[in-house]
Amino acid sequence: MFYISDRYLEELIQEDLQHMDLTVMAMGIEEAPGVVECSPKNDCVAAGVEEAARIFEKCGAKAEIKRASGSALRAGEVCLSARGAAGALHACYKLAQNVMEYSCGIATRTAKMLEAARAVNPKIHVAVTRKHFPGAKALSLKAALAGGASLHRLGLSDSILVFAQHRVFSDDFFSLIPQMAAAFPEKKIEAEAEDAYEALSFLRAGADVVQCERFSPAELEAFVKEAREKFPRAIIAAAGGINASNAAEYAAAGVDILVTSWVYFGKPEDIKMKFNRA
Numbered sequence: 001m002f003y004i005s006d007r008y009l010e011e012l013i014q015e016d017l018q019h020m021d022l023t024v025m026a027m028g029i030e031e032a033p034g035v036v037e038c039s040p041k042n043d044c045v046a047a048g049v050e051e052a053a054r055i056f057e058k059c060g061a062k063a064e065i066k067r068a069s070g071s072a073l074r075a076g077e078v079c080l081s082a083r084g085a086a087g088a089l090h091a092c093y094k095l096a097q098n099v100m101e102y103s104c105g106i107a108t109r110t111a112k113m114l115e116a117a118r119a120v121n122p123k124i125h126v127a128v129t130r131k132h133f134p135g136a137k138a139l140s141l142k143a144a145l146a147g148g149a150s151l152h153r154l155g156l157s158d159s160i161l162v163f164a165q166h167r168v169f170s171d172d173f174f175s176l177i178p179q180m181a182a183a184f185p186e187k188k189i190e191a192e193a194e195d196a197y198e199a200l201s202f203l204r205a206g207a208d209v210v211q212c213e214r215f216s217p218a219e220l221e222a223f224v225k226e227a228r229e230k231f232p233r234a235i236i237a238a239a240g241g242i243n244a245s246n247a248a249e250y251a252a253a254g255v256d257i258l259v260t261s262w263v264y265f266g267k268p269e270d271i272k273m274k275f276n277r278a
Contacts, residue, residue, distance in 0.1 A: 037081045038096070043073065043075050044104045047069045049068060051103075055095055066080060105266055105267060105268040109266055117251035160184060160187050160190060164192065188235070200223075208235060209235040212237065213240045217246075238259065244262075
C-alpha cells in the first residue's frame, strides 16, 4: 500500500487531456468499443500499473491488472488491459503508458542495483533519496519500493540528517548531538561525513548513523572495520556516486545501507500499448 491521491492523478490527466481529444472527435469514433493491452518490450520489474489502471478508469474505461507492481515481467507479458469506448481509451492511454514506462525504469534499475549489492552482502539495504524530479515524488518512491528499495528520506520532516551546510551555522556541532537526541528521543541522529576521522568523531559524540560521502571502497572498508570495533551498534551508510555497476564493491565494504539517487535517472522502459476493436 502506497497512497497516491486521486487529485494528483486527475491533475496529470488534466495536463494532457485538457477538455477533449480533437482527433477522436474529428474521426467520430468516440463510442467505438475497444481494448488495449499493455506489455513491456523487454524483461523488467512492473511498476505504476495500479496508477495506470486508475487513470483509465477515471476516463471511463474498465481496467484489469494482470501483474501488480513489483512483479518480474517477461518481454511481451501483459501487465494491464483496459476496455471501453475509443474516446475513453484514447483520452488517457499515453499518460498511462508514460506512468508505467518511467515507473518500470526506476523499479528495474533499483532491482538490478539491489541484486548486485546483495550478491556480496545479503542484509544490505538500497535506500533512495528525495532527489527525484520535482512533482514526481509519489510515483518515483513507489517505483523504487517496487524494485525492492528502502526509503532514505521522504522529506525534511521525517528524519534528522545533518550535512556540512548545517554545521556551518553551529559553533560546536558535537555538543549539539546529545541535545538533539534529547529533544527528539524517538529519532535517530544521522550526520554526513567526508572522511573517516569526521565519521568517527560523530559516532564518538553520540550519532546513531553516519553517512559516508564519496569514500572510496577501500577507505570505506577500513572505516567500517574500525567503527564496528568501537561502535558496534552504529549504522553505517555509503552515499555518493553509487549505482548498479559499483554497488557490489561498496556493499562488500560491510556497510548497512547504500544511499542512491541513481535509480531515478535513466532510460524509461518501453511499454507497448496494443489496441484492438472489441
